Amino acid sequence: MQSIVQIRQTPALIGLDTTAGKLSITQPKADLQITTTPGELKIQQFEAEMTIDQSAARAAYTGGTYREMSERIYSGVEQLWLQGIAKRMEQGERMANFHKPGNTIAEVYGGDWQKVPFPEIRGPASVDNVRIEVKPVPPQMEYRKAEVHIEAKENKPEISYSPASVEVYLRQKPSLSFIPPELDVQL
Incomplete structure (x- = not known):
């Protein structure tokens, strides 16, 4: 009979636990400051210039x-x-x-x-003895256009980074065992 020695081996097992890295980028909106100066329209209307000449009528009434x-x-x-x-x-x-x-x-x-x-x-009597002259005075207009001022301030991006991690550990130790055969020894 032959004797056979059994060898049992358990391999070493290595465990790896990883966590993924995280990259977060956020950028707040820009700060806008808008100021508006409204337009302005000024109109000045003057009274018309009126001239009444009654000298011919006065000449007809009193001689002038x-x-x-x-x-x-x-x-x-x-x-x-x-x-x-x-x-x-x-x-x-x-x-x-x-x-x-x-x-x-x-x-x-x-x-x-x-x-x-x-x-x-006396001067001659007539319906045209009183002369009325009306001169309209054009209005004065001033216009100032509206202005818009925009001031923008950008905000820098906010970056946060969590690096990835790797944890290496031994899950199972390697082992080697020898199992001898059973011997039937009778004495």
Whole structure:
């Protein structure tokens, strides 16, 4: 009979526990500061300029200024003087023809006793004696446009990192055992 020795071996077992690494990146939103200056519109409206000229109406009512009255009297007297000369010329011609009927001294000079009217010192009456002139004044406008100011401040990213870890341990020790055969020994 042969004797066989049994060898039993258990291998060594190594255990590895790993935890994965973690990388976290967060970035807060940028801080914005927005300021707005509103637009502005200013409008100034002025009253219209109105001119009323009543000098012609005053001249028609009262004769106007002293100078205007004097000018009308002077031009009126000049006309009366010219009319008087023309009348005397006509009377002289009639007297030269005294032999014709109707040219007697009484008939030629008989109507001279009436008073000659004084020249008109007042201006002519008219609906247009009062002149009204209206000049509109354009409005003044000032405009300031709106402004927007934007100020941005970026925030840096926040990075957190947990490294990976590896734990190595021995799960089972190696062993070697020899098992001898059973011997039947009888003595």
